[in-house]
Amino acid sequence: MRSRADLASARRVVVKVGSSSLTTAAGGLDEGRLGALVAAVQDVRGRGAEVVLVSSGAIAAGLAPLGLDRRPRDLATQQAAASVGQGLLVAAYERALGRSGTPVGQVLLTAEDVVRRGHYRNAQRTLERLLGLGVLPVVNENDTVATDEIRFGDNDRLAALVAHLVRADALVLLSDVDALHDGPPGRPGSRRVPLVASAADLADVVVGGTGGAGVGTGGMATKLAAAGIATSSGVPVLLTSAALAGEGLAGADVGTWFAATGRRRRTRLLWLAHAARSRGALVLDDGAVRAVRDRGASLLPAGVREVRGEFEAGDAVDLVDGTGAVLARGLVGYAAAEVPALLGRSTTDLARDLGPGWDRVLVHRDDLVLVPAAPG
Structure with a gap:
């Protein structure tokens, strides 16, 4: 129209x-x-x-x-x-x-x-x-x-x-x-x-x-x-x-x-961008911000500096930059208690050290949406 x-x-x-x-x-x-x-x-x-x-x-x-x-x-x-x-x-x-x-x-x-x-x-x-x-x-x-x-x-x-x-x-x-x-x-x-x-x-x-x-x-x-x-x-x-x-x-x-x-x-x-209630936040480093925002990439554990809040696998979480600004929202693949041990580590290292199944992304790009600034 x-x-x-x-x-x-x-x-x-x-x-x-x-x-x-x-x-x-x-x-x-x-x-x-x-x-x-x-x-x-x-x-x-x-x-x-x-x-x-x-x-x-x-x-x-x-x-x-x-x-x-x-x-x-x-x-x-x-x-x-x-x-x-x-x-x-x-x-x-x-x-x-x-x-x-x-x-x-x-x-x-x-x-x-x-x-x-x-x-x-x-x-x-x-x-x-x-x-x-x-x-x-x-x-x-x-x-x-x-x-x-x-x-x-x-x-x-x-x-x-x-x-x-x-x-x-x-x-x-x-x-x-x-x-x-x-x-x-x-x-x-x-x-x-x-x-x-x-x-x-x-x-x-x-x-x-x-x-x-x-x-x-x-x-x-x-x-x-x-x-x-x-x-x-x-x-x-x-x-x-x-x-x-x-x-x-x-x-x-x-x-x-x-x-x-x-x-x-x-x-x-x-639903994810405007209706889902965020259960926590993942703080991204500058490289991960660019990958998610500019290249439409999935979020890997290596690009996360900090985890905030309490959430379970499958919950919606905010992806924020170093200033605390929300740039995206996604469905996280891990519970909050599991994430600290993954931070800064590559999926290859995780699979080697923790075994099969631990090499998955934190937030897959198909379960992630950029959150635009509100108009006005």
Whole structure:
């Protein structure tokens, strides 16, 4: 997909909508705004395309029923609000879609569902089957059971991973702002950025944090990060407001279009780069940094200076340079307790001294992915 105009003929689209676009200032669901979003999604489906909807709003929807006037800070109350609000959110989507007879499928994910490869593939199969049955999947983070240590933190990142998981033609991020601007949107002189073709186009852009409604967790920075994840793996992104969703999905010149900058990766490599939780780190010498970064080589024990953390064979670990900067992530072939005895030694020496099986690489190049710097 080369331009925003191609959205009109997209085969499959992931649409993400934030809490502030679906709720009132008091925290309850605004069914008028939700209905307008559903109408835009149904127009896309009416053209024969498939849509996966990544919808925030569960915690925000649960505030008013619980008598809360703002998003709680503590995890337990957030989980309670999500428990109450998730049912209200899905019920609202079912009511909005009721007249068309479109079934809604709720898909709640935790970070574990994309950290663990078996869970990741199961989520992929489930979403494919729902789409094949004509269902509108409504995806959200499972805030009710997620913990501080194991969570996405915002649905923008989740949406980028889902877009790759379902092999979407495009990702549409909907918010309460109409586009990315080169300064605060309300400031006189701030201009819309219509196209981001590379990271260089973001050099002079100033972004803020959470939106003014105060009911969500994301902001423009998280949307730029999500756009970076998607575009670097071949999925273009449109960022615009929920109010302009219909126009944007029809290919109109609204919002900001982020062109795809990379190729479609194997699902496992995207999982490794953006979803896998690192269990430790291997500190590389300068020669190993060049071999991994510039030549696409496997990581050998001879190129590692230090091991950090506790991990088992098969876990994801960060590969860092001497300054501590992460340059890659990979699936390690040894447990952390085994690695110190291998450091600085060639595979030939290891096979001779320790026997067959000890001459394998630390991280094979097929299980390794470079980690780009976040955009913006």
